[in-house]
Amino acid sequence: MANLTTREADYSKWYNEIVEQADLAQHSDVKGCMVIKPYGYAIWENMRDVLDRFFKETGHQNAYFPLFIPKSYMSREAAHVEGFAKECAVVTHYRLKVDEATGGIIVDPDAKLAEELIVRPTSETIIWNTYKGWIQSYRDLPILINQWANVVRWEMRTRLFLRTSEFLWQEGHTAHSTKTEAIQEARMMLDVYEKFAEEWMAMPVIKGVKTANERFAGAEDTYCIEALMQDGKALQAGTSHFLGQNFAKAFDVKFASKEGTMDYVWATSWGVSTRLMGALIMTHSDDKGLVVPPKLAPLQVVIVPIYKDDSQLEQIGEVAHGIMKELKAKGISVKYDDDDSKRSGWKFAEYELKGIPVRLAMGPRDLENKTIEVVRRDTGEKQLVALDSVVGLVEQLMVDIQQNLFNRAKDFRTANITKAENWDEFLSILKNKGGFISAHWDGTSETEDKIKELTKATIRCIPLDAEQEEGMCVYSGAPSHQRVLFAIAY
């Protein structure tokens, strides 16, 4: 039965087992692709709905662009094609036929496409080719569009949610008349991601800028939110790019300014994906299973009856339905699990595995004493409370658990950002502790590459709030004026 590998024993095995046993997703028959199961999808839908609201509140509209991109579009922007070429799925034919020799189905060699199509790894190229037709003057700007879509990147090694060949995401693509406005847009969306991560996922993130090595293919600047997982590895949870005029130039998108000049448009793009599911799992969950923050939980409260006979079950059911009605009136989702084919102990374990924030259990003793047992998933703490106070308590717990999860994750992160003043310290922290290493860097790709080669650690970001501080590069000893964050990353 469901007994999880502990995090200490084998973290990645623990992760895989949670995904499978909590019914979040499974491997599909297609290599590298996943089936997102109803419970996992329900969490994703909650994420999506909140983000979608934020996007609309910040002036964006949803639209939809094609899955297929003409191969020639990909090559228009040099850095972009170089970044993605190695992982593109390509459609070459449009028809199958029965092979007369074998009776099997084969690709019809006569149905070759005149121009091959790329399955989008991201949509900048087809979107900018479309924007070209939408933009003539400054009056057409800004264009603020988001799309919810699937994308395909042919990955060599995949892990459910963290890296799959196909994944779900949203990609915002905006066009602006000035550089300043585009940068503001990219920064604003980064703030939206930060707010979502911290207040809904209860996952603390560090906002920063990527170094040239880690920058999105085709961007001038890539901003990111970086999170720290329980095993001390960093995870990029979202990115927002200032694309400069790169795509405008590649697709010849110009606008007539107020002053009558013809200028290239300034662009941004930004996205988060189903990878956030992986981030959620690895931020909060424990050896008993998944832990879902109340604000994203598809089911927030479960009520489990404990009984010996039908009359007890009936009485408990009556009380439970009363509580359910009150909780639902307060907007709290709740399920009463009176399934007779499972015992209470089994249910306890099952709902813990699925990360339901609060469990209520009621048995014969509670009936007699007008009490109910309340158990919170984040701490496992049990309390026996009077029936008439349970609804208020649960309402408070929704807030407390959300906050506690965030605080706990933030304390962990704070404890795992370590300063390294020299190369020996850097190596020692990486080996013995992990987490983020805050260190000086000389600003060169060469040094970053060398450090990666020696340690596998990369610069996760240059934090936006980093203090100016004179120092020496932890590797080369060259002068540096601020610290950056290194880590082993997912």
Place this chain on the structure above:
RNA sequence: CGGGGCGUAGCGCAGUCCGGUUAGCGUAUCUGGUUUGGGACCAGAGGGUCGCAGGUUCGAAUCCUGCCGCCCCGACCA
């Protein structure tokens, strides 16, 4: 694409070296009963192209050849 491991019931595995009853165990499923405050117990039942294709043999899950797939570790990446 390199290195390692593995394909046997829904899931997890034994059996393979050394060929020989009707292919077995745990779990899940179904039936009946007893149970029910932390993953219950007893009894019974159903469920298999042994990854695929050839070959050797009186006889192949087991030996040989080829192929396919998956997992882990590396190189690449959100």
